[in-house]
Amino acid sequence: MGRVSHAQEDVISQFRMALANRELLGNLVLRELRGKYKGTALGWFWSLLNPLAATLIFSVVFGAILRVNPTVGADGIHNYTLFLLCALLPWNYFSGVVNAGMAAMLDNANLIKKTAFPRQLLVFSASVSLFVTFCIEMLVLAVAFLLFGADPLLWVVPTLVLMVLLALFATGLALMLSVANVYFRDSAHFVAIGLQVLFYATPVIYPITLVSHVSPDSLVARLHIDSLYYANPLVHYVEAFRDLLYDHQIPSLTTVLVVVLTAASSLWLGWTVFTRYSGRLAEEL
């Protein structure tokens, strides 16, 4: 591999570079946020309307028709929609980041081919801008909990920490997929199928007790599908979100460990893969 060093003599100019990159990240985020709903009549409102519609559909289909029985949460809350949203909002963020990461390089081909800047920023900016929307949605959810008589105030800080960990996990994956999608343009199709499987393999629309309480001689148990089920890190993320928001309890040590370790390793792996393969982006695009 060849080496390119745009040498900066002193610490001050290095600091200036870092500062400049922060501004660039800010600009890219603003561009995403402004560009996303530009030209649509309802503008920003769409960003809340989409999850609202999904919530309505799932509530009707799984809450009212299929009668999925949510667990009883803190302060005696027993509400499918709130139960659903604790997992659906993090899931939406996760899949949003993965999808945006897939598109990040292809959508910015012109920028990559003509200018030099750390290409990671394109993935970061997608993930940060979606995080802004995620925060707003979570705020709305917190207000909903208040209206239903549960007070989530104590749990805001741990939830924020968990949101950041989820962001790191998703961003690491997105970094990997963003370059993969340049070298193999059909990666997007595989990821679309993967996300669909993952959605049902994660306790978003149903309580995890449905899986954890299967009888030992059922098909699921005999094929060890349940242990496979727990290999999905998102199960632990979603459970942690529910623990904090719905049940008002600290997640189990295993959950915390899994979440922290997967977040760190995903980011590390994503970063490594990205730096390894991003050198040829400008010519492959």
Place this chain on the structure above:
Amino acid sequence: MGDIAVEASGVSKRFRLYHERNQSLKAAFMRGGRAKFDEFWALQDVDLQIPVGKTFGLIGHNGSGKSTLLKCLAGILVPDRGSIDVHGRVSALLELGAGFHPELSGRDNVYLNGSILGMSKKQIDRQFDEIVDFAGLETFIDTPVKNYSSGMYVRLGFSVAINVDPEILMVDEVLAVGDESFQRKCMEKFADFRAQGRTVVIVSHALSTMRTMCDEVAWLDHGHLKGVGHPRDLVDEYVGGSHEDRVVDDGADPVGQPTRGARWGSGEVTISSVELLDAGLPTSHVPTGAEVTFRIHWKADRPVREPVFGIAVHTLDGVHVTGPNTRDVDLATGTLEGAGHLDLRVPQLMLTPGTYELTAAVFDHSVVHTFDHRDKLFRFDVAPGRPRDQYGVISLGGSWELASDAGSST
């Protein structure tokens, strides 16, 4: 180290030419994870040292690797071998593009591009008016750049690139676009840059400009560095050598450039070569106003009655400057057989400085049938001379006279 702005040692760049345009996972799996491609070295073992404060030019035929080298220096491409050291803040403007986002307005793109080039928002705020003013785009600055013409695009890109206060400016083939007045503004800006002791690395086809502007040039040939030196010597050598292998070069050009050097005709009379003579000596470099001769060498195996000869001069942008031929002036060529030459004597070459391409052709007496047409077979450079006009394509050779009208001043 203190006086070297950019240093490349042993830089090689390899491109992959894929057999299928888009690699698919399925295909990769079926081949056992190995994508199928050929390798092609666009740069091989290039060593360069660009001193601080110098204007440095890159010349070479199409596909010789100039843009690739510039992109490597700018950090857009990563070389496969060798190393590049850059000391100072780089601002690069490549071919027709500044990396603008088509959906965003000119204003948003200025900020985005500025921050990519390492400027803070405050700095851009301060420079913004100057950037827009220089580009001459006040009324369009809030229009999405996808609606810009290529000239507007380049103007804005150039304006951002130079106004971000770079220590090293890299420019690729941009001067060819844009109108005359914008080009002049750019040249002035380059001169300012030079005076301020900044480094400029430039790729251009305008060889006469390169000769006058650059302190040093490097000549790339098929990815190899053929030489580095004084622009006068190197440009002359390049121009002198380039028409010999032009046809071969361009035929093999993998980018698929427009078929330069194309040839067609039935061959009763053929044109074996064309020369530009200055004071009786072949050259490819003449000053404006020189007395020159265009000499067409012809061959005819059997007698051919009254053929019509003509030449055409084009600028590199394809503007047809002139097309003198023997029929328009009722020159009787008689019956030709064997070999010989035909001279077009030009008492004063009224072309302004720049690079031009010469096409020669021979037709039958009715100018319906082509015997031999040799498209752009010769390239020549016109340097500043007398008349000293430099804008446009031709000089009118006029002289200015100033007078006061009676009674208009007291």
